Amino acid sequence: MTPNRTDPGGRAPDRSSPDRRGPAQAARVRARLSGAAGSAAAIAIAVLWTLPTAGLLISSFRPEEQIKTTGWWTVPFDPEFTLRNYADVLFGSSSDGRLASYFINSFTIAVPTMVFVVLLAAMAAYALAWMRFPGRDWLFIGVFALQIVPLQMSLVPLLRLFSDGVAIGTATVLPPLDLPGAFQFTNVWIAHTMFGLPLGIFLMHNFISRLPSSIIEAARADGAGHGTVFRRIVLPLTVPALVSLAIFQFLWVWNDLLVALIFAGGSIEVAPLTVRLAELAGTRGNEWQRLTAGAFVSMVVPLLVFFSLQRYFARGLLAGSMKG
Amino acid sequence: MAPSPTPTTTSPSARRAPLAAARRPARAAGAALLPLVLLASGCGYLAGETGGGGADPGSAACEPYAQWQDIGGSVEMYGPIRDDEAERLRQAWQEFSDCTGIAIDYEGSGEFEAQIQVKVDGGNAPDIAIFPQPGLLARFVESGDALPLPDGAADLAREGWTEDWLSYVEHDGELYATPQASNVKSLVWYSPTVFEENGYEVPRTWDAMIDLSDTMAGDGLKPWCAGIESGEATGWPATDWLENAVLREHGPDVYDQWVEHEIPFDDPKIVESLERVDGILRNPDYVNGGHGGVKSIATTSQQDAGLPVNEGECGMYMMGSFYAANWPEDTDISEGGDIYAFNLPAIDEEVGTPIVGGGEFAAAFTDRPEVVAVQEYLATVGFADSRASLGRWFSAHRDADLELLENPIDRLSAELLRDPDVVFRWDGGDNMPAAVGSGTFWRGMTDWINGKGTEETLTYIEDSW
Numbered sequence: 001m002t003p004n005r006t007d008p009g010g011r012a013p014d015r016s017s018p019d020r021r022g023p024a025q026a027a028r029v030r031a032r033l034s035g036a037a038g039s040a041a042a043i044a045i046a047v048l049w050t051l052p053t054a055g056l057l058i059s060s061f062r063p064e065e066q067i068k069t070t071g072w073w074t075v076p077f078d079p080e081f082t083l084r085n086y087a088d089v090l091f092g093s094s095s096d097g098r099l100a101s102y103f104i105n106s107f108t109i110a111v112p113t114m115v116f117v118v119l120l121a122a123m124a125a126y127a128l129a130w131m132r133f134p135g136r137d138w139l140f141i142g143v144f145a146l147q148i149v150p151l152q153m154s155l156v157p158l159l160r161l162f163s164d165g166v167a168i169g170t171a172t173v174l175p176p177l178d179l180p181g182a183f184q185f186t187n188v189w190i191a192h193t194m195f196g197l198p199l200g201i202f203l204m205h206n207f208i209s210r211l212p213s214s215i216i217e218a219a220r221a222d223g224a225g226h227g228t229v230f231r232r233i234v235l236p237l238t239v240p241a242l243v244s245l246a247i248f249q250f251l252w253v254w255n256d257l258l259v260a261l262i263f264a265g266g267s268i269e270v271a272p273l274t275v276r277l278a279e280l281a282g283t284r285g286n287e288w289q290r291l292t293a294g295a296f297v298s299m300v301v302p303l304l305v306f307f308s309l310q311r312y313f314a315r316g317l318l319a320g321s322m323k324g
Numbered sequence: 325m326a327p328s329p330t331p332t333t334t335s336p337s338a339r340r341a342p343l344a345a346a347r348r349p350a351r352a353a354g355a356a357l358l359p360l361v362l363l364a365s366g367c368g369y370l371a372g373e374t375g376g377g378g379a380d381p382g383s384a385a386c387e388p389y390a391q392w393q394d395i396g397g398s399v400e401m402y403g404p405i406r407d408d409e410a411e412r413l414r415q416a417w418q419e420f421s422d423c424t425g426i427a428i429d430y431e432g433s434g435e436f437e438a439q440i441q442v443k444v445d446g447g448n449a450p451d452i453a454i455f456p457q458p459g460l461l462a463r464f465v466e467s468g469d470a471l472p473l474p475d476g477a478a479d480l481a482r483e484g485w486t487e488d489w490l491s492y493v494e495h496d497g498e499l500y501a502t503p504q505a506s507n508v509k510s511l512v513w514y515s516p517t518v519f520e521e522n523g524y525e526v527p528r529t530w531d532a533m534i535d536l537s538d539t540m541a542g543d544g545l546k547p548w549c550a551g552i553e554s555g556e557a558t559g560w561p562a563t564d565w566l567e568n569a570v571l572r573e574h575g576p577d578v579y580d581q582w583v584e585h586e587i588p589f590d591d592p593k594i595v596e597s598l599e600r601v602d603g604i605l606r607n608p609d610y611v612n613g614g615h616g617g618v619k620s621i622a623t624t625s626q627q628d629a630g631l632p633v634n635e636g637e638c639g640m641y642m643m644g645s646f647y648a649a650n651w652p653e654d655t656d657i658s659e660g661g662d663i664y665a666f667n668l669p670a671i672d673e674e675v676g677t678p679i680v681g682g683g684e685f686a687a688a689f690t691d692r693p694e695v696v697a698v699q700e701y702l703a704t705v706g707f708a709d710s711r712a713s714l715g716r717w718f719s720a721h722r723d724a725d726l727e728l729l730e731n732p733i734d735r736l737s738a739e740l741l742r743d744p745d746v747v748f749r750w751d752g753g754d755n756m757p758a759a760v761g762s763g764t765f766w767r768g769m770t771d772w773i774n775g776k777g778t779e780e781t782l783t784y785i786e787d788s789w
Contacts (some may be wrong), residue, residue: 069631159445159448160445211373263437282407284650285555286650
C-alpha cells in the first residue's frame with residue numbers, strides 16, 4: 001500500500017541518450033526495437049502484464065458463488081455476470097456504505113497535501129539552488145538523506161506530537177492538536193506533507209538548478225528580487241516538473257492506507273477511500289468478492305489523473321531526476 | 325552531489341522541453357486545479373454533519389437507561405469489527421445513545437491488532453477498545469494503560485458471565501473488561517440433506533466419527549475438507565484442530581498446563597493428540613474434498629474450504645460458528661436444511677465435550693463518566709439482547725434471550741456455551757506468547773500439513789518458546 005517513495009527517482013536510470021552514442025548505433029537500436037520480433041516481445045510482455053488486471057476485472061462482474069469456487073478463466077464455459085459487487089461497493093449494505101463521502105475525504109486529504117508539497121518543494125528547491133547562504137550544501141544533503149528514513153519509524157513520535165503537544169518543563173511550546181470540522185484533516189495533511197517533501201525537494205531541485213543561469217542573472221540585474229524571480233521566471237519554466245510532482249504526490253496520497261489509518265482513523269468524517277475499501281471484506285474476510293469491484297472503483301481517479309496528465313508525468317519525472 | 329547549477333552544459337533539446345511546456349501552462353494548471361473544484365463542492369459536506377435527533381428521555385422506551393441520563397458527552401470506541409457487523413453494533417446501542425445523549429463513535433479497522441499499539445503509544449488511545457484476544461489486552465494491563473472495570477460494570481460482569489470467561493481478563497483480582505461477542509470453535513459443519521440421503525448419523529463419539537468417515541470414503545465421498553490459508557495468519561485453522569483434540573483427549577487441566585507452558589509443547593500427550601488429528605487431516609483417503617490432495621489444505625483459504633460441503637463434494641468441515649456467514653446467501657442453515665453443525669464429539673467419556681471458543685472483550689483506557697456509563701451498558705444483558713436480535717452475534721451472558729437468535733447455529737452455540745456443566749476454554753493460541761501463538765504455532769502446523777513429521781513439528785514449536 002505504501003509504494004517505495006524513492007522508486008521513481010531510481011526507476012529513471014541515467015538512460016544515456018542515444019544521440020551521445022552516435023546516430024548509427026541509435027538507428028540500429030531503433031530498427032531492432034521496431035522490428036517484428038521486438039513488437040512481438042512487446043505485445044507478449046504487455047499481455048502478460050495486463051492479464052492479472054483483466055482477470056480481476058472479469059471477476060468483479062461475476063457472482064459471489066462463482067468467484068469463490070472457480071477461476072475467472074472459466075468464464076467462457078459458464079458466462080454469468082452481475083453488477084451486484086459494484087452495487088455492494090458503491091451503495092453498500094449498511095447505511096454508512098455510501099462511498100461518496102469517502103471519495104470526498106480522499107480528495108480533501110490528497111488535494112491540499114499536493115498543493116502544500118508542490119509549493120513548499122518548489123520554494124525550497126529554488127532556495128537551495130539559487131540562493132547563497134552558509135550551510136546550503138549540507139542542508140541539501142540532509143534533505144536528500146531524509147528520503148531513506150522509513151516513514152513507519154516516525155509514526156508513533158508524530159502521533160504523540162499531535163495528541164500530546166510539546167512542553168518543555170511546564171511551558172507549552174505546542175498545544176495538542178484537536179481541531180473541529182474540516183480541520184480534523186490537519187494531522188493527515190501535515191503528516192503527508194512531511195513525508196512527501198524530501199523527494200519533492202530533491203526532484204524540484206534537480207530541475208530548477210538546471211535552468212539557465214543567464215536568465216536568472218539577467219532578471220537579478222534588472223532588479224528582480226528572489227520573490228519575483230521565483231514567481232515570474234522559475235515557476236513558469238518548471239510547469240512540467242510541478243505538474244508531474246503534483247500527479248505523483250496526488251497518486252501516492254490517494255493510494256495511501258497506512259498514514260490515513262493512523263492520522264485520520266476510520267470514522268466516516270475523515271477516513272479516505274482506501275480505509276473504507278480495507279474494511280469492505282467484512283470482519284472475517286468473508287465478503288472478499290467485493291474487493292474485486294472495490295479495486296476498480298478506487299482505480300478510477302488515479303487512472304483519470306494519469307491518462308489526462310500522462311505527458312507531463314513522464315517528461316517531468318525524467319527531466320527532474322536525470323542529471324543533464 | 326554538488327548542487328551548483330550547470331546551465332552551460334544543458335543540451336538544446338533539454339532546454340526546449342520546459343520552454344515548450346511553458347507556452348501551455350494554462351492547460352496544465354487547469355488540469356491540476358480540477359480536483360480543487362471537486363473539493364470545493366465537498367466543502368458543504370465538511371462544514372457540519374451531526375447525528376440524528378434524540379429520543380424523549382422521559383418515554384417508557386428510555387426507562388432502562390434512566391441511570392445514565394444526566395451524563396452526556398461522547399465516547400470513542402475502537403475495534404476489529406467492521407462493515408456490516410459494525411453497522412449492527414451501532415444499531416444495537418442506538419437506543420442507549422438516543423435516550424442518554426451519550427454518543428458512541430465506533431471505528432473499526434482490519435489492522436486493529438497493530439494499530440491499537442500505535443494509538444496507545446502515540447497518546448491517542450481510544451476510550452474503549454474491543455479486544456479479540458485476551459493476550460493482547462493483558463499487554464496493556466501490564467503496561468498500566470488499560471484501566472480496571474469500574475465497580476458497577478464489574479458487578480454486572482460477575483453476575484452475567486461464568487468464571488471460565490472472566491478468568492481471561494482478571495488480573496490480580498480485578499476485572500479489566502466485559503465479554504462481548506462469543507464464538508465456538510469446536511463445530512463440525514455438515515449437510516443434513518446429504519446425511520439423510522445416505523443414511524449417515526451425526527456421530528456421538530470420536531470413534532463413531534472415524535467410522536462415519538470410513539463409510540463416506542467407501543461411498544466415494546471425501547469425508548473431510550480443510551483449508552488453513554489465511555494470509556498472514558495461515559495455519560490457524562490447523563491449530564484449532566490440535567487444541568480441540570488436546571482438550572477432548574486429556575481434559576482441561578492438561579490443556580491449561582499446555583497453554584501456560586507448564587508442560588512442554590511437545591509433551592507425549594500433545595504428540596498423541598496431534599497423531600489423532602493426523603489420522604484425519606493427513607489421511608489421503610479422507611481429505612481434501614472438493615479441493616485436491618492433502619497438500620491442498622495449505623493452499624486452500626479457510627473461507628472457501630468448507631463450501632464443497634454444500635455442493636456434496638465433501639462430508640464434514642471443522643470450523644468456528646462464525647463460518648455461518650460464509651455460506652452463499654440462499655443456503656438454508658438449519659437442523660434439517662442444507663447445512664448445519666454438530667459439536668466435535670468426545671474422545672474420552674470422562675472429559676466429555678468441552679468447548680474451545682473465543683470472543684471479544686471491551687476494555688477502557690479512560691474513566692470519564694460517559695465512558696463508565698458505556699462500560700456499564702455494555703455489561704448489561706440489555707445490550708447483549710439488543711445486539712443479538714440484529715443477527716449473527718451471540719453472547720455467553722447467562723440471561724441472554726436465546727429466542728432472539730435467528731440463526732440456528734448461533735442458538736446451538738449459545739446453548740452449548742450456557743450449559744452449566746460445560747467446560748469452556750479460550751482458543752489456546754491466543755493466550756500463548758504472540759511469537760508462539762500467532763507465529764511458530766501457525767508456521768509449524770503449516771509445515772506439518774506440508775509433510776513435516778508430527779514430533780518434529782511440536783519440537784520446533786517448543787524450541788521457539
